[in-house]
Amino acid sequence: DAKTTQPTSMDCAEGRAANLPCNHSTISGNEYVYWYRQIHSQGPQYIIHGLKNNETNEMASLIITEDRKSSTLILPHATLRDTAVYYCIVRVASNAGNMLTFGGGTRLMVKP
Amino acid sequence: DGGITQSPKYLFRKEGQNVTLSCEQNLNHDAMYWYRQDPGQGLRLIYYSQIVNDFQKGDIAEGYSVSREKKESFPLTVTSAQKNPTAFYLCASKLGNEQFFGPGTRLTVL
Numbered sequence: 001d002a003k004t005t006q007p008t009s010m011d012c013a014e015g016r017a018a019n020l021p022c023n024h025s026t027i028s029g030n031e032y033v034y035w036y037r038q039i040h041s042q043g044p045q046y047i048i049h050g051l052k053n054n055e056t057n058e059m060a061s062l063i064i065t066e067d068r069k070s071s072t073l074i075l076p077h078a079t080l081r082d083t084a085v086y087y088c089i090v091r092v093a094s095n096a097g098n099m100l101t102f103g104g105g106t107r108l109m110v111k112p
Numbered sequence: 113d114g115g116i117t118q119s120p121k122y123l124f125r126k127e128g129q130n131v132t133l134s135c136e137q138n139l140n141h142d143a144m145y146w147y148r149q150d151p152g153q154g155l156r157l158i159y160y161s162q163i164v165n166d167f168q169k170g171d172i173a174e175g176y177s178v179s180r181e182k183k184e185s186f187p188l189t190v191t192s193a194q195k196n197p198t199a200f201y202l203c204a205s206k207l208g209n210e211q212f213f214g215p216g217t218r219l220t221v222l
Contacts, residue, residue, distance in 0.1 A: 036211075043116075043202050043213030044155070087154065102147070102154035 004088045009107040012082075018075040020106050022088030025069040032091045033064060035073045037084040038105070044087065047073065078110045115139065116214035118203050123219045125197075133188045133217045135203030143206040144186040148172060148199045149216075155202060161186055190219065197221045 005023040012018040024033065032051050036044040048055055048062045050071070055062045061074040075082055087105040116137045125131045137144065143162050147155040157170030161180040175194025180186055190197045198221045203214040 041200070041216065041218070043204070043216050044211075045213070046210050049210075102156075104152075104154050 004090055004103055006086075006088050006103065006106045008104065009109065011109050011111055012075075012078045014080060014110055014112050015077055018073075018078040018082065018108060018110070020073040020075075020086050020088075020108065021070065022072070023070045024088070024090050027068050027090050033062065033068075033071050034089040034091055035060070035062065036087045036089065036102075037082075038087065039081075039084045044102075047086075049091075078108075080110050080112065082108065083110045084108060116203060116205055116212055118201075118214040118217050120217060121215065123217055125219065125221050127221055128192045130192060131190050131197075131219065133190065133201055133203075133219070135186045135188065135214060136184055137186075137203075137205045137212075137214075138184060139205055139207065139212065140183070141205035141207045141212070142183070144180070145204040145206070145211070146170075146176075146178065146186070146188045147202045147204065149202060150199050158188065158201075 032049050034049040035047040037047055038044045048057055048060050050062045050064050064071045085105040085107050087102050089102060119134045145160040146158040148158055149155050156172050158172055158176050159167055159170055159178040161167035164180055164183050167178050167180050175191055177189045197219060201217045201219060204211045
């Protein structure tokens, strides 16, 4: 499995863009980058995923570098409800049911 | 509404007792998973099942057991052999590229 490296914590002002980086330098060509977030004591929530191209949905944008060794999750206008732990995950493509392996994540604190 | 339910939300047990955590989904997903989360840490995979009547050990299966008799249900039993069972337990199911998580059960062993 490709490992990911994320900062332990970040702060962001309410209304500003939150840019969360992730390094995945050992990613394989057929592995996707996934982002989940977990608000305290709740189950993780899917945010977005991508392979090579940048992706955007109603929650966030995902920017993947051309060499695919890193990516950035962008929350364009962070709100207090976006305070959570954000997990960057590289999907394992194997017979093991494509399970996701979670690391420590980045604790994002959105401040008023 | 479609989704994944886990019950109970909070569970207390005495040391040495087995306890079973419920996970039900009505999403018609084939694959289901159990994860454990300890404070300040990421999720670790306990067991997973890709189809009915089949399941595989994850990274930390020791002291746990599961069954998958029905597609909708994937109960997890925490046995007395689990050395440190107090944790937050999350169940998930998967369709395509996306995993859907339940609300979790917080187990405290006294």
